[in-house]
Each structure stands twice: as structure tokens, then as C-alpha cells.
Amino acid sequence: MAKLGGNFLDKAFYARSIGRWARAARLAMSADLPSLRKQRLRARQLKAHLDGLIHIADARLALPMIGSTSFPKPHNADWSWRPELWRGPLATPGISSVQTKSMLGKEITLFHDCEVSELTLRQLRNTREADLAPYGLRMDVFRFDGSFLSLVIDLPDAGVTGLKRNHLLRMDAIVELEKPLEIFARLNIKNGPNTEQVVREMPLDQNAITVEFDLAYSNLNERRVEGAWIDLIFEGPEMNQVVLRDLTFSRRPRAQL
Template sequence: MNPGTDWQWRPVSLSGTIQPAILEKPQVGCGFGPELTLWHDCPDCALSLRQLVGLGNPDYALQFEGRDFGGEYLSVSMNLPDELLADLGPFHVLRVDGAFSATASIIVYARLNLVQGPNTAKILRQLGEPIDGQGALRLAEFDLAYADISPRAVDRAWLDLILQSPGQNTVTVHDLVMSRHPRAQF
């Protein structure tokens, strides 16, 4: 675990084999592995999602390939584990670190969703500059002191990784790690 963190997580799809390892022309809301759900607005589903194996550290990656993608967004939702929710509150900062590559320039966002009863707090962050080429390291932080959450427990949480206007592009997520950091009290 990295210094200064009290919890960290890597999605199963980036840390072990999942089945099926490829989705061709996935429908909206299609599941991929035990924790991922794919969302998009492409009318003809002109895309594929695959898990790549044996690439290094980590050994797995996720690759999105658009073929005449006619929509504006492609998103993968990742259910966050219950361990994150224990004592989660305004005294935490959640951080997402990722390694990406893309065949054409693309903007990637991370959106944290926190459910408390009937309310869902949503926090959107752009993952730095547009990704263009290999070896793009990006991060986003979510300071929960500024989130619209109450003092009661968080019931459920998920992270959306959103690719804006994927078009004809191949985007690879080589790594993605979420960590939780206690923040200074004020």
C-alpha cells in the first residue's frame, strides 16, 4: 500500500482473468467481468471491449476500440468494494491513478458516485490533459470535504471512467488504482 493511504483497490479486470474476455457490439448496460458495466450512446454499437493479458505490471489491461463510433460518450462503471465505504466521510480524499494510451487524442473523465439513501452525490474530474499516444499517466482527486454528502454512512459507490467522443480510436487502460487518504481536519 502506498504511504499515506488507508485503502487501495485495483479493478478485478486489471488484476485477474475475467470471462468473457471480449465484448463485440455490446448493448447499453452490458456487464463485463464481476464489477464493470458498459454505457454508451452509439446507435449501432460500433465498438469492442477486451481484456488484454500478459502486458507487464499489471499483467492485464482493458482496451476500448471504436469503429465509426457514432456517439458522444463511452463509459465504464466500476462498482467500488464495500471495504471503501467503512467510515468513509468528509475527512477523506479519494484518488484515482491511471496509465493510458490512445491512438488519437481523447479526453477522459472520472466521475465518483456516492449513494446515501435516495441521494447520489456525483463528482466529475477530468483526468488531466487529453491522452494522445503511449504512456499517459493521469490522476484525479475527490476531496470529500467538498462533496454533497451527509454525515451518515455511504450505502454504495461506483466510479465511471468516461471517454469523450471516442470516434475511431483505440484506448487502453493499462492500470487504474483508487486509493483513500485521510485528509487534514479543519
């Protein structure tokens, strides 16, 4: 038996089917009502299958591929990571009127002190050829009556295990802003009763941003590292839209002098 779309007979059948539906569409205005009713039912049944096929095909064929962990990283990196929100679809893709400590996925938490939240978070599909991450994050801020707004990304155990003071922790991001604002990245490392913090301002004069945290200048207790997270702190976010097209992390040992 011939497979669909596989040979001359399939192509001929497809052409006849297209021609038949094209003719029915042209004559719909003059068709008798019983015939038109039957055609409408068949067209709706066909459309349901076509819509399902197109939906799945668009998701699978869109660039970049879902689940991708590909991104540029230092050649001597001993760990690299793209959070789940930027890798694949979340069960809950968005939140409106976001309350403080709300999570989108398992690794992203939003903190603020607004009395009335006019914030939204939404995962969006990246389809531009230039994007390496399958998904991005959009944050819309309308009226903002708080004093702080931060997005917290929990680093996985693999990024913390074996962390030393000779490590450089690197964060790469692709950021789009509706209007200019300041964003600070703060690395927090829990070690024993203390939390070591390193703060960097993100250079927003270009979309692709690289920030490095040099742990050599910290008081990190290597033997007591328990966990780490990154705060993205937004200054003056009112009436703005921030899109994080990609967010990746890597670490490498610094060169020995």
C-alpha cells in the same frame, strides 16, 4: 532415479534427443514415406506436450505476476484496491458489438446510446516490465452514432465503509490513446435518496494519471452512504483505441489543519 534436467545424464539424454530430431528434420526431404509418416506422428505428439508446457510457462513467467495487488499508494491510505479485470484472467475476456449495460467481469459496465454498436472491449495481458498490473483493458471504438460513452467501475464495500467527508479518494490510471480525446472521471456516492457527484478531467498529457476527489467540498451525508462508483466518460471517441493498462484506487484522510 535421476530427475529431468537435474544431472549430467539428463543433460546428455536431452542433447541426444535434440540431435536426433535435428537430424530427422535435415533428412526429411529424402526420407522414405513410411519412416516420414512415423516421424510426423511422433513429432506431433511431442509438439502437443511442448506447446502445453510453453503456454503455461509463458503465463506464469510473464511480468507482472497474475493476481498482483502491488501498486504505489499514499503512506496513510486506509484502503486500496485494483479491480479484478486488472488483477487476473476473466472467464469471458472480450465482447464485440457491445450493447449498453454490458458487463466485462463483475465490476465493469459499459454504457452508451448508440443505435448500432461498433464497440469492442477486451482484456489483454500486460507483459511489459514497466507494468505492475497483470492485465489491461482495451476498448476499440469504430463508427459512433451516440451522444455518450462511459465505463462504470463499481467500488467494493470496503472502499465505502467508513467513508467520511475528510477523505481524499484517489484514482491512478495508465492510459494509452490512439489519438487524443477528453476523458472525465466522475465519482458517484449514493447516500440516502441523493447521489453526490464529483467530476474531474483526467490530464492526458502523460500516460500515468492521478486524479483525486476531495470529499470535503461535497454534501456527503456520512451516516447514509450506501455505495459508490466511478464513471469514466469519453468525449468524441469515434475511430479510436483506448488501452487502460492499469486502474487502481485508494483513499486517505486529509491532513488536519
